[in-house]
Amino acid sequence: MKSWTRTGFRIAVIASAVLFAGGPMAASAQQRVVKVAYVGPLTGPNTAMGIGTRNSMDLAIREANAANALPFKLEMLSESDDSKPSTGVAAIQKLCNDPDVIATSAHWNSPVALATIPYFKQCNLLNLVSGASVDALTQQGVPEMARVSTPFGYLLPHLAENLVDKLKFKTIAIVKSRDAFGDAGTDGFVPEYEKRGGKIVAVEGYNVGDRDYTAILTKIRQLKPDAVYLAGLTTEAALVVRQMRQLGMKMAFVGHAGWQTSTFIEAAGPAGEGAIVVTSLPFLDRLPDGAGYAKRYAAAGFKEPHEAYGPFGYAAGQVIVELLRRHGPDRKAIVAGVRQLQDVKTIFGPGRFDDRGELQPKYVDMAVLKGGDWVPLPK
Amino acid sequence: MPRPGFVVLSILAGFAVLALFLRKAEGWILATVVAAIVVGVAVPASRQATRQGLAMLQGYPRAATAACVIGAILLPIFLQNDGYWIHVLSIAMIFAIMAIGLNVHLGEIGLVNLGYAGLFAVGAYASTLLSQAGAPFWLATLFAMAVCWTTGGLLGVCSIRTSGDYFALVTLGFGLIVQQLIINLTWLTQGNNGITNIPAVTALGHSSKMPIDLGFIRLVPETNFFYLCLIALSGSLLLARHYQKVWIGRMWTALRQDAIGVSCFGLDVPRFKILTVAFGSMFAGLAGSLFAHEIGFISPDDFTLLHSVEVLASVILGGIGNLFGVTVGAIILSVAPEKLRFLGDYRLLMYGAMLVVLLIYRPLGLLPDPRRRFESF
């Protein structure tokens, strides 16, 4: 028995030595692959958004491969950040250490995107944001950060202007989630709204995951504002609007693109009817290539809908392909190239990157929930 | 080959195989390896062989310990400088430190603590805030440990009045309160946004963001924390082991068995309990400080009830009371989710299933503490 054990150990030692030496050799013999990656909420909350965006980016990559747009084949990777900063950091570190990954589009949640900036910087990897909307992402002078989606900075003044001047909502109560998203939605809105003569009558915070809002809504009900502004995400928005209507509160329910989702329509039911949002999420028929994108997405056989952020994922894929075509599979060259890109054609039509790394022009519009669908607010 | 030499070599080979497994095992290879381990545990012949192998290692404790230390030191090289896995292992070691601390509560005096992540959070934020105010890492860490010691002492005061599952609930509440306070005291903690840009650790002009240049090889920056965590883990293990061996450990055993009996022999039970809970909580401060500086970012999401449960699970799965088992349990439980990433959406489902199956088939953990064979619960 003893000799048996000993032989076993010897075999283990030899085998491990062989494997250990053989691993790198096998790796070097393979051909160069070029990978691009999407990182977002593919698990956990907000999964639908993450998957829709991932699929759309994948669509752009597949089209580039099919058209032989590049001298090499692209491989699409995706990692989940679980909507959690720590998971996001681990995912980015993993991508950073894979030398084949040349460019990424990462994070739908602002807190996660803020957390991973240093890691992108450390490994010279481009993060072409296709979802997270906090303005600070591109305001820190980090060359690795760029964005195709529309940040709050562009949305909230537009919302304030429309609420006061067009819809004549002079008093408003704010219900906000207590995180970066809610803060951004409030901080960018309040000064613009007050500047135009509007009055904030209440600001109530909630923790993500709360189900009962009757207490804060009862408070707001007494104040009788013209509208309730929800700075948060889908689930909470649906719960709040349902409970508002059940409490007999008939005032307008307004917000921003954060909860302008198909899930909201379903989850809020008839209570959601008439909700008004400022949106960065383009109506596909208003985009130069919107209809074609929708058709190709449907034809590609993805199981899930592209959801609201899909076009941005698609645009991110298009920009990355264009960068790879001009600069080749080199992280540093890609990062240096993004701000020089002055003539790129995406689903949004011809565009250019400004010196902050934002794709211009940005899309802003108002939408209203009517007949079970989001439609443009009539002028 | 002389036997001690063989022991050293085989342990080193074990580390090399482990590194290879971590980096390369995916898909079918992973499934095969896991199946092989399951079969290896289930088949009597291979269990016999494993037991003999372990007995041989125990026959040469010094050689085995030395080999483990060398193996751990060489691990970044075995991992071929892969920053991702070095990072994952650092986090695993931080987890192991927490498990050692929680083992003091759960294993030594039988207090179920469902809020260990709350203590971890207190440590992480205490250290971060001091560190951002300009204090060096070692000072911030000592401060975090002191704060956790004090907080743990307060929890210990609760443990005198409430015991058993009621103490579990007090700690559950404690963990949730800490998390809620972190979310809402934005002026101090920046709430849900978390604290970014936690300064790097610097010592003797070397920063933890710099690679370690050894001349013949440049180790990635993640290696700095790997070694820091390794030192902290070894220190924690030695300290906890020492406490187990001296009179304190005997008192723990006696207290666990018969509190009234011990107090008859003159032990000030309340004071002893408070000090024990405080001692166990101190490890959370060390772990929290390491965690904050390693990730460079902390937010309330890192300290949920789920994290408390994970630490608890690693203590129980590793084997309550057995320091070695607890460490191994923590490392397995923090590496497993990374290896299960290929499961995508089914990852947490498999994690839950694994937990239930393991608990049903090995309720005393993978490596039960031999000292407890004669104890009743």
Added chain:
Amino acid sequence: MDLILQHLVNALALSAVYALVAIGISLFFGVIGIVNLAHGDIATVGVFASLAVFQFLLSGGAMDITTLSAGMVIATLAALAAGLAVAAISGVLFYRVAFYPLRAAPPIIGLLCSVGVGFIIRESILNFYPNGRNPQPFPSIIPPELIEVGGVIIQYKHIFVIGTAVVVMFALAYCVERTRFGRAMRSILNNREVAQSLGVSTFKVTVALFAMGSALAGLAGLMNALYYNLVQSDMGTLLTVKGFTAAVIGGLGNIYGALLGAVLVGLIEAVTAGFIPDGSAYKDVAVFGVLIAILIARPNGLMGRLSAERV
């Protein structure tokens, strides 16, 4: 004054739901000594079973039921019955598979095992229920109209939730105090060994208890679903935590205690959220703060019967 009454009404509706969860947790602990942290998730199973029946029977139709017809009544009853039955069955199954094999192990192992079961339930719904990742609307079968009594809004759903809870409580009190099953259960609560030696089958009683407790959890889940008209896979976590807190405040192993605890938890939440500016965010802190204070003052809960030494 109106405002206070309004918050009181809201609080009672919350309390009613918490109480139904708390009773199960409390009795399970009393009889098998295990803290079941998957109790709320059992409720979720019931809710989704009910939702599935609704979706099947109303396929294509509107999910908000406004007109009353015989078909609708039958669909509603079938869905609710399915929810309760599935919750009861999964509770028993869960006991047999996860808790029964661990009856000799220390209680903490059972607690941890229930955490694992909770994971399995939540993740299974997330992955296998159609569109389970997103919150889904739950049909509202209660008329949405309001009654205003002197400035206080009372909704039909308030009446429904509180009324159901009160009826169930009386039935339960009868069951525990007067029936054979209730006596057997109380005998085990008081002294397990003596009960066994007198011929009480602990296995049978426990299985019956799990069926009953899980059905109650399912009812709580259904009331929660009908109240908010929105369900999601992790809705059970909140129920578990609040139910557990209520059970402990009242004293584990005591159904009246669970009731009292639930009312307290609901009140504290409503008061904190309603009267402290921006207090909504601190309501959980308030609840757990009170919990810890109560436990330190009265280690066995307000109406606890079990001695502190029982571990």
